[in-house]
């Protein structure tokens with residue numbers, strides 16, 4: 001198998017306390033159906049758990065799904081934990097319920113993609129395929 | 137993004153030696169991809185392998201393998217041992233993608249610095265699973281983990297081979313899996329050194345134990361009689377006994393009169409499995425390169441030719457392709 005054929009590896013994680021992962025699972029399945037390998041870690045992940053999973057799984061992409069409204073508080077902590085582990089070359093995107101007014105701030109943090117509730121999964125697939133960093 | 141400096145084999149090996157988890161993670165990726173760097177890393181690390189207790193955990197989908205691997209890991213941590221885990225899930229045959237969900241059952245272990253877990257997709261490539269999963273086990277072993285576990289769904293030849301590459305293979309079944317137990321006699325039964333009926337909180341556990349015992353009675357066992365245990369992975373009940381049984385088998389591997397012979401057999405199985413995988417790939421590549429396969433298949437499909445003679449013709453074509461290649465190089 002050559003390096004170029006390797007599937008993109010994505011971590012889909014749910015930080016925070018809300019227990020609904022339907023949206024996260026829909027995204028995970030869509031990415032799988034687009035040929036990606038999706039590590040799904042379940043609900044109620046702490047920023048440390050998410051960063052550590054991203055490190056251990058050596059994913060190129062991390063997608064966070066959040067419905068609790070705590071994104072402005074939790075996302076920076078996830079980023080901090082990623083940086084603390086030297087995981088600084090992943091593509092980040094966020095989904096769930098992120099109010100329009102917060103989107104610039106979330107982008108500013110380093111989330112290249114922010115996808116609201118009505119997003120077509122094809123848009124997320126396209127985004128990941130286009131922006132995922134290549135790995136040797 | 138340009139490859140970062142840790143991506144050279146030397147830097148990775150040095151990082152792994154230092155206990156750097158990022159180097160370990162990156163090395164596993166390269167080994168899984170079977171890249172040149174990955175091969176170099178493996179070659180450099182291999183002399184340091186052989187210290188870990190390697191354990192394959194296999195069984196049918198949903199048997200509770202991940203839950204059990206998590207419970208075993210927790211018990212091993214209680215015993216002061218560090219744990220590396222490789223969990224393999226099937227790739228979709230259609231999209232080649234995969235959902236790797238085994239971490240869900242081991243969430244708490246993520247924040248334990250003495251545990252490292254990697255999910256892998258089977259990627260459905262010929263013999264590739266045993267190559268990449270076996271290589272990943274070697275990397276974790278060389279990295280110094282006391283225990284290295286690999287979870288596979290016990291379905292195909294490949295998964296059996298992965299289990300085979302581990303020192304101790306644990307076969308996970310469930311109560312009420314009578315038919316399944318009956319039908320697996322030939323394959324998995326023979327590679328497992330420890331049997332466990334998981335979900336023993338459900339009705340029928342003792343029946344499953346009895347069925348396994350009956351099957352084992354007719355199987356042939358030279359020096360090691362596989363114990364049959366019951367466990368409830370969800371609560372951890374029976375897990376200390378399971379770890380004891382694994383320990384006993386590992387000790388048997390080291391100390392029994394057959395230890396040297398068993399190690400030789402294991403090495404033989406590994407080399408043959410890897411060689412078979414490589415040959416399989418190269419042979420099919422050769423057959424594809426000189427368009428040998430498709431016309432033969434078409435003939436057989438129309439019953440213009442029998443499959444056996446078609447296979448012979450294919451082998452001849454492959455040999456010719458290899459002979460030509462040999463002359464060129």
Ligand SMILES: Nc1nc2c(ncn2[C@@H]2O[C@H](COP(=O)(O)OP(=O)(O)OP(=O)(O)O)[C@@H](O)[C@H]2O)c(=O)[nH]1
Nearest residue numbers: 196197198199200201202203241334335368369370
């Ligand atoms: N009742 C009961 N259920 C269990 C036990 N162990 C695991 N389960 C459940 O069985 C289901 C499958 O568990 P997993 O650990 O994901 O099984 P698996 O064999 O790893 O599954 P795959 O990796 O998908 O093949 C989950 O719902 C578990 O909670 C147990 O001891 N008793």
Ligand SMILES: [Mg+2]
Nearest residue numbers: 201202238287
């Ligand atoms: Mg599993």
